Amino acid sequence: MNRVQSPIIPIIGQLIRENSGTISLGQGVVFYPPPQEAIEKISQFLNHPANHQYKSVRGIDPLLKQIVTKLQEDNQININNNRSIVVTAGSNMAFMNAILAITNAGDEIILNTPYYFNHEMAITMASCHPILVKTDDNYQLCLDKIKAAITPRTRAIVTISPNNPTGVVYSESSLKEVNQLCQEKGIYHISDEAYEYFTYDGIKHFSPASIIDSDSYTISLYSLSKAYGFASWRIGYMVIPNHLLEAVKKIQDTILICPPVISQYAALGALTVGKNYYKKYIGEIDKVRNIFINHLQPLQDICTLVPSQGAFYFFLRINTDMKDFELVKKLIETYNIAVLPGETFGIKKGCYLRIAYGALQQETATIGIERLVQGLKHLINPV
Template structure:
């Protein structure tokens, strides 16, 4: 465990706590609360005394049915007997379930850099190795580089689209190439789709498990945390090949016993509200996004921003020799605005920062980004 990186969010959170008035452009959450349909389900949960006891390890049948309908209607994923749904304690747990189900200590899993830090941490906790493959200059996948990184110990390739931390959306052709590569090489494609509804400029989210002949090698991860505004409720789900179901059930029974039943009730209500609930808030997030992009224009001489069409993140390459964690600390302590250093996402060459804008109302976002632009300009100009 000493070799596992420390999560950066608590470190930045402590700096924020000791600097009152800091505006956070750090943690990736949305500004809105759960839908009324989710809250109303709590009374249904409380009405049944047996709900306080353990329930099925895979999830409640009504929720599994609702998820199946959603997967077919929205993701084009057919539940065909070759795959199965498992409700999890968030998509982070779904990822851990998947890694433990397919690996032995010493095995390898390929991550594209920048990666989501909890993925890299989970792989290390499982006693496996992350094999890091750089993305291109726009943070898009490089299928040939991924193919070149495969060894006899490789068990999976991980993709995240829409992406955390970069905000890019992978086109269908790239995802199809990676999925086919995994099928040809006899390894798994783990696809994290937590931000499936958060796309802009007509970008389209694609579920790799919708591709023909993908059921036996594709592990799909989903979360309700972002779209429905209940990150702390810890509820998500995964679609796994049927031949992995027994392994996943063993892992889940050991770590969790069963997904939180009260959160499963809320999830049923959320799925009743459907993606329309997220979409009605997406306009406000898109507006904040445009505001942030416009406000960053004065920083052109200090940084590069690749084009992005998804999630609620921006990943900036900063032209400075400064250590990114030190830069983050200075932005908080001197200018009361928080971001996340790129090093925690595996971007160790150069100085990168991730900005998250989903949690902010327009007025707060305007003040936060103004502080960021002013602070970064002041810090970097004083170096030259």
């Protein structure tokens, strides 16, 4: 555990509390609540006393059936005799389940940098080794570098699309190449799709598990936290090859026994509403995204803004010798605006900041980005 990095969100949260009035562009959450249909399902949960007892490790049957329909309609993934669905306490738990199920101590998992910090933490907790592979200047996958990183100890390649922390969306062709590589090498493709619905400018999300005959080596992770405003309800799910089901059930039964049943009922209500709920809010988030782009583009002498068409993040390269955490601290203490340092996402050279814009509506977002721009102008000496 001493080798596992400390989660950055609580650290930044403490700085925010110490500096009253700070606007947070740090944590990746949305501004809107769950649908009313999710709340109404809770009364159905309460009407059955047996719901207060332990339920299936995999999840309750009505929710599993609804997820099957969702996967077919939204992801073109068919749940056949070779695949299983497991409901989890968020997709972070799904990732932990996957790592524990497929590895022995000392095995390797390939992460593309910048990575999602909880992935790196989970791999280290499992006494495995994260193998870091650089993406290109636009944070897109580099297949040749991924190939070169594979060793006899490699167990999986992880992709996140739309991406956290960069906001980029990987192309269908590049995801297919990674998936084919995993098939050829006899390793797993772990596809984290927590931000599947957050795409802009006509960009479409692609699920690798929709590839024909990929069911024996593709692991797909999903979350309700983002699209349905479900962050604290802790509900996600994973689609896994059947041969991993017994291992995942052992892990989940040990850590959790079963996903919170009250949250599963709420999830059932949310998925029943489906696209009709989150689409209107994603349009609002896109407006905030454009506000941020318009304010950041003129700062080309201070920072590099890579085009991103997914999730609700920008990953800025700042033209300074200042350490990124030092810059983050000054932005909070002097300008009351909070972002996350790039080092927590595996970028050790240079100064990078992750900006999250999903939690803000337009008025607050405008104030927040103006503070950030002012802070960067005053704190950075342009190269």
